[in-house]
Amino acid sequence: MLSTLSDDIKGLLNAATQLVDDAPPPALLDEIVAHGEFRPAEDEAIGFWFARFLTARDNLWTTINEVRDVLEDPTRPSESEQKLKYFLVGYAAVCILVRIDRIMLFEVARHSIIQRKLNEAFPEYRIQRKQYTRIFSGFVDQTNVLSIRDAMQFARKNRRKLLRLEGDADVGFIVSQIDDLETALNPSKLSHIKRAWAYVSHKWRRRGMVSAERVFAKILEGFGRAASEFVSMEDKGVTPDVLRSITAFLRPGDVIVTRHAKALTNLFFPGVWPHAALYIGTPTQRQAADIEADEGKLQRWTDNICVLEARKDGVLLRPLEETLRVDAFAVLRPNLDAGNTCHAVERALLHEGKKYNFDFNFFNSDRVVCTELIYRAYDGLENMEFPLQERAGRKTLSAEDLLDYSLDTGTFTPIAIFGVQGCEDEILYGEDVPRVLSQSYR
Numbered sequence: 001m002l003s004t005l006s007d008d009i010k011g012l013l014n015a016a017t018q019l020v021d022d023a024p025p026p027a028l029l030d031e032i033v034a035h036g037e038f039r040p041a042e043d044e045a046i047g048f049w050f051a052r053f054l055t056a057r058d059n060l061w062t063t064i065n066e067v068r069d070v071l072e073d074p075t076r077p078s079e080s081e082q083k084l085k086y087f088l089v090g091y092a093a094v095c096i097l098v099r100i101d102r103i104m105l106f107e108v109a110r111h112s113i114i115q116r117k118l119n120e121a122f123p124e125y126r127i128q129r130k131q132y133t134r135i136f137s138g139f140v141d142q143t144n145v146l147s148i149r150d151a152m153q154f155a156r157k158n159r160r161k162l163l164r165l166e167g168d169a170d171v172g173f174i175v176s177q178i179d180d181l182e183t184a185l186n187p188s189k190l191s192h193i194k195r196a197w198a199y200v201s202h203k204w205r206r207r208g209m210v211s212a213e214r215v216f217a218k219i220l221e222g223f224g225r226a227a228s229e230f231v232s233m234e235d236k237g238v239t240p241d242v243l244r245s246i247t248a249f250l251r252p253g254d255v256i257v258t259r260h261a262k263a264l265t266n267l268f269f270p271g272v273w274p275h276a277a278l279y280i281g282t283p284t285q286r287q288a289a290d291i292e293a294d295e296g297k298l299q300r301w302t303d304n305i306c307v308l309e310a311r312k313d314g315v316l317l318r319p320l321e322e323t324l325r326v327d328a329f330a331v332l333r334p335n336l337d338a339g340n341t342c343h344a345v346e347r348a349l350l351h352e353g354k355k356y357n358f359d360f361n362f363f364n365s366d367r368v369v370c371t372e373l374i375y376r377a378y379d380g381l382e383n384m385e386f387p388l389q390e391r392a393g394r395k396t397l398s399a400e401d402l403l404d405y406s407l408d409t410g411t412f413t414p415i416a417i418f419g420v421q422g423c424e425d426e427i428l429y430g431e432d433v434p435r436v437l438s439q440s441y442r
Contacts, residue, residue: 001070002082005089006170008063009096013177015056016096020103022049033111036363037388037395041380043117043365044347046108050118051125053104057135060100063093084161088171091151092181098148099184101139105132121366124350129366148185155182237261237327237419245427246331247320249416252281252289253341254333255374256307257399259419261327272420272441273330273399276371277309277323280345289338291345297352308348310370315354328419330403330437332412340381348377361394371397384411400441407438 024046032038038046067090071083109115109132118132138144155162155178166175174181250256256277281289283302293301297317304319334341357367365376375397378384386405388395406412414433417423420440428436 001066002085002089002170005063005066005086006174008059009089009092009174012056012060012063012093012096015052015059016100019049019053019056019100022052023103023108024049026107029108029111029114033113036113038117038363038365039379039385040347040365040376043376044350046114046117047122047125047127047365049108050104050131051122051127053100054127054131056100057097060093060097064090064097067093080161081165084158085165085168085171087154088162088165088174088178091155092174092178094148094151095181095184099181101135102184105136105139116363120364123354123366152182152185237424238324238329242418242427243321243324246324246329246416246418249427249429250279250281250306250320250331251333252279252285252291252345253336254279254331254415255402255412256323257330257332257403258323258326259328273403276374276399276402277307277318278345278348278373278377279320279331280306280308280317280348282306289342289345291342293346293349297349300352308352308373310351310354310356310368310373312356312358314356315351315368315373317352326419328440329417330414330433330440331416332402332406333415334378334384334412335410336378336382336384344377344381348373351376360391360396362388362396363394369396371399371402374402403437403441407434 028042032042067086070086071090104118109118115132119130121127121129162175162178166172168175256279257273258275258277259273280286280301281291282304285306286293286301300317304321305317306320307318307323309316309318309323334344336344351365351368351373355367357364357369357372360369362369362372362375368376375386375388379386386397387401388397389401390396403414406414414437416427416429417433417437417440418427420436422428422436422439
């Protein structure tokens with residue numbers, strides 16, 4: 001068992017070094033803080049790094065607990081040298097754990113904007129909420145601090161015995177690095193008080209912020225749910241013939257912008273075009289485009305399922321006829337190479353299954369609103385950078401912001417439109433689409 005644990009520590013030492021090297025650079029973090037938000041690529045990057053951090057942390061705790069069980073087991077032999085070897089493995093794991101915790105807490109999450117992000121859930125990585133606060137709480141916990149001090153005192157008291165193990169096949173590599181490993185530990189009382197005060201400040205600051213956000217979110221959620229019920233679904237403009245025509249035309253990655261003629265949400269979302277969805281393709285198109293998805297999504301992405309759309313029931317895979325049960329729609333095609341369009345669909349699929357973002361806060365990625373799905377799929381690919389607009393203190397992207405961005409920059413090409421003046425009864429395709437689309441709402 002000792003050799004297995006020592007092999008684990010070797011691997012975890014390498015993983016921790018790589019984790020430190022791959023941490024978000026200060027310049028990037030400063031830029032995020034300066035503009036007050038995480039762009040989708042930044043959101044994905046920090047989520048992926050945080051997932052690796054938490055995996056390494058969990059593995060270190062597994063090693064620590066296994067060593068503790070051995071040292072506390074009364075049935076095991078009490079040879080002092082063997083116990084010292086196990087202590088070295090556990091001590092190394094503690095040093096590595098404190099090292100990566102310090103990197104995360106005080107170098108990466110050094111600003112409240114980053115702390116908020118790391119307290120979000122990342123469902124795509126199976127990360128639950130409040131992980132930053134949980135780790136910070138443990139880092140300044142008095143019992144944990146005293147335990148680390150006890151371990152350091154034991155290591156100092158038995159230094160000569162430990163140094164004699166430098167040639168040992170299992171733990172010699174730990175002995176040769178023990179001074180370097182211990183630099184992560186800081187037992188000073190003053191430092192502990194500072195860390196504890198930082199935790200209390202963070203906790204109360206977040207409590208006030210979260211309370212205000214929850215009240216606002218509840219109001220918006222209640223109104224949003226109620227408003228979404230008041231939609232007339234009778235005599236929709238999209239007929240079976242129109243549906244067949246557009247079905248044969250769509251490609252994976254196309255953005256569908258829609259409108260109901262009679263809906264209370266038209267008041268809630270000002271403008272002609274209030275909603276957007278992402279066409280991800282039929283299973284046949286998915287295979288032809290070589291779009292990858294996990295097994296669970298592939299099981300749901302079958303038959304006539306070909307749209308990913310965020311509505312009040314969440315971000316779900318849906319049939320096209322459900323998305324186009326509307327009175328008007330326009331289709332935007334991204335001007336990207338095939339590989340990046342495929343990547344955009346794969347990025348969007350990471351959000352499948354998330355809840356709907358009723359408070360329209362693009363900062364958080366654990367809940368997603370309809371246009372946010374498009375934003376998180378495409379922003380940062382090639383030359384795409386969506387201009388978020390501040391509304392009610394939140395940076396957002398409306399469907400008409402998306403249309404403006406497409407028409408003004410050429411990053412998307414409007415390729416089809418239906419249900420507005422000039423194409424009330426049949427779909428308009430071709431070069432006149434941008435002009436008719438612009439006239440429909442500008």
